[in-house]
Amino acid sequence: MSATGETPAGPRRAIVVGGASGIGAAVAHRLATDGYAVVVADRDAEAARAVAAALPAVPGAGGAHEARGVEVTDEASVAALFEDPAAGDGGLWAVVNSAGTSTLGTVRDLPVAEFRSVLDVNLTGGFLVLQQAARHVVRGGAVVSLTSLNARQPGGGMGAYCAAKAGLAMLTEVAALExxxxxIRVNAVSPGLVVTPLTAPAMDIPGVRDDYVANTPLGRPGTPEEVAAAVSWLVSEESAWMTGEVMDLNGGAHTMRYPDLLGHVDRMLAGLEG
Ligand SMILES: NC(=O)c1ccc[n+]([C@@H]2O[C@H](COP(=O)([O-])OP(=O)(O)OC[C@H]3O[C@@H](n4cnc5c(N)ncnc54)[C@H](O)[C@@H]3O)[C@@H](O)[C@H]2O)c1
Structure with a gap:
């Protein structure tokens, strides 16, 4: 039933923000498989179109998926994504925010403009998506944000990202309360290392991947599909009593220490590693 009391017809709708790549693209696939009409939204509208075009059809509602351009740091852009009814007429049941970015720089040296830009995408963008989800998701629906292991585990040189994700984790709890x-349920998934276009460049730094694996009890990175499975559960009625949860999903990495990225970079620059 919708917030207005009407029983909507058609497939349930899901919006996946940051759905053009990596974890978001896997979530879009998983939710389409689950039967949602998926709106793949991303700053990269062309890549979003390619992801949407490859999604499995919703039985009885062929062509239900759509792609949209969105800039999560822009209030009007995020509002426009939610204003237009878009794919499906079964009500907006699931919103997943996977848009994110990172940078490497110490507290001493990171330019404030770079700090602000990482906060703008991950935290302010997360807020804007949550705000629109609060206004548009139907009763019984759910929101999931992608936070990070770095919301609870510090990484040297990752102050902006850690602070932004920690902020988004707390915002998740506040939104759940409200x-x-x-x-409307509000949860977050906090992955450890998942190799995607976001993290692939760091994997080229000698020693980095091995350090992640050595600090992961299950001994490997996660896959986008494993994260998508958790998101699928969190937006489903199977998790109907869970809200305000920031779910670790990291092969146990939170029980160990975060890799020394700065140390690996320094050693690479000094030609000592690799
Ligand atoms: N990959 C990992 O190891 C990992 C670990 C923990 C958390 N995360 C988080 O999971 C989420 C997805 O990461 P990923 O690895 O799939 O990254 P990715 O770079 O593959 O995908 C992120 C997507 O977000 C989009 N995006 C970035 N900034 C945007 C903006 N301002 N407006 C709209 N769209 C924007 C990008 O275009 C891209 O399609 C991110 O929030 C990331 O911080 C990833």
Missing amino acids: LGPAG
């Missing part, structure tokens, strides 16, 4: 009475 939206519970409206029947």
Whole structure:
């Protein structure tokens, strides 16, 4: 039933922000497989179109998926994504925010403009998506944000990203508190290392991948599909009593220490590693 009390027809709709790549693209695939009409939204509209075009059809609602351009740091752009009814007429049941970016720089040396830009995408963007989700998701629906292991585990040189994801984790709890009475659940998934276009460049630094693996009890990175499976569960009725949860998904990496990225970079620059 929708927030207005009507029973909507058609497939349930899901919006995946940051859906053009990596974890977001895997989430879009998984939710399409689950039967949602998926709106793949991303700053890279062309890549979003390619992902949407490759999604499995919703039974009985062929062609239900769509692609949209969106800039998560722009309030009007995020609002426009949610204003237009888009794919499906079964109500907006799931919103997943996977848009994110990172940088490497110490507290001493990181330019403030770079700090602000990482916060703008990960935290302010996360807020804007949550705000629109609060206004548009139907009673019984759910929101999931992608936070990170770095929301709870510090990484040297990752102050902007860690601070932004920690902020988004707390925002998840606040939004859950506020939206519970409206029947909207709000959770987050905090992955450890998943090799995607975001993390691939760091994997080229000698020693980095091995350090991640050595600090992961299960001994390997995760896959985008494993993260998508957790998101699928969190937006489904199977998790109907869970809200305000920031779910670790990292092969146990939170029990160990974060890799010394700066040390690997320094050793690479000094020609000592690799
Ligand atoms: N890959 C990992 O190891 C990992 C670990 C923990 C958390 N995360 C988080 O998971 C999420 C997805 O990461 P990924 O590895 O799939 O990255 P990715 O770079 O493959 O995908 C991120 C997507 O977000 C989009 N995006 C970036 N900035 C945007 C903006 N301003 N407006 C709209 N779209 C924007 C990009 O175009 C891209 O399609 C991110 O929030 C990331 O911080 C990733």
